[in-house]
Ligand SMILES: Nc1ncnc2c1ncn2[C@@H]1O[C@H](COP(=O)(O)OP(=O)(O)O)[C@@H](O)[C@H]1O
């Protein structure tokens with residue numbers, strides 16, 4: 023009799039927090055407490071324990087993966103007899119890591135921590151970071167197209183600009199410019215860019231980075247953003263917990279950035295505490311929650327690694343995709 027096919031094998035290997043923390047092995051902590059403080063978001067404490075137990079083992083894994091990829095790249099150069107190009111530094115290929123997840127789940131914070139940790143590994147001294155909000159369509163266009171309530175949805179991004187950016191990075195062009203978004207002005211900044219000049223690692227952070235595109239009608243295939251990634255991380259959490267983080271961040275901004283009359287959300291600084299909370303909840307439920315449910319969560323199983331967070335941003339479980 024034929025053996026039944028095992029449909030139960032998960033593509034992921036799951037680790038409890040403690041199991042994952044053991045995988046740090048003897049990696050020394052490379053960030054000082056004051057350096058961790060500088061990585062914290064607005065008024066939020068980032069615990070050293072969290073960095074040591076979760077992000078340091080992850081940086082160890084990534085450093086090993088990058089080294090293996092760099093070796094593979096050298097093997098290919100050897101095969102193509104492209105050693106001269108390699109000696110001139112032309113053969114360097116940035117290792118690209120995607121960081122995905124809901125609005126307010128902690129993508130920017132995680133990306134900044136990973137950037138700092140990875141830059142301390144000897145084989146990856148230059149680690150750059152790009153956020154995909156720079157590739158949002160400007161408000162003027164979103165308004166014209168009736169998309170202001172769809173900011174962060176797939177249709178609100180200039181996907182071809184993002185794909186061109188990633189193509190240029192992978193082609194080894196230098197420097198490559200990424201547009202900049204301002205949360206203060208709630209808009210893309212005209213003529214402001216971040217220059218990416220051949221880093222060892224590029225982290226690309228954004229809610230849309232694992233999304234797939236519909237098959238084209240004209241037969242011309244468009245690549246996925248994730249086709250350019252060597253590794254991807256999805257940050258996960260329960261909806262009600264992320265909602266709370268969103269509202270808490272909004273309330274902190276209300277008493278800081280929003281008090282500036284130039285800020286887009288200045289009008290919210292004048293609301294009472296209860297009115298402001300209700301406004302934050304309404305934005306979350308009208309825009310960010312439907313985006314999470316319809317467009318972000320369905321991409322979770324495309325990630326190489328899933329970090330599942332609990333109520334205080336502490337990672338409770340890590341899932342690593344089997345090779
Ligand atoms: N590991 C963490 N520990 C404590 N607070 C965190 C952590 N990650 C994120 N936060 C806080 O949660 C909120 C959302 O994080 P942020 O990185 O801005 O999210 P995103 O980029 O996904 O919108 C911020 O207020 C941030 O300071």
Ligand SMILES: CC(C)(COP(=O)(O)O)[C@@H](O)C(=O)NCCC(=O)O
Pocket residue numbers: 125153154155156173174175227228229230305309310
């Ligand atoms: C700018 C964002 C779409 C996040 O973009 P990302 O960096 O993930 O590409 C999001 O923070 C946002 O502004 N959402 C619209 C609703 C709101 O104001 O929260």
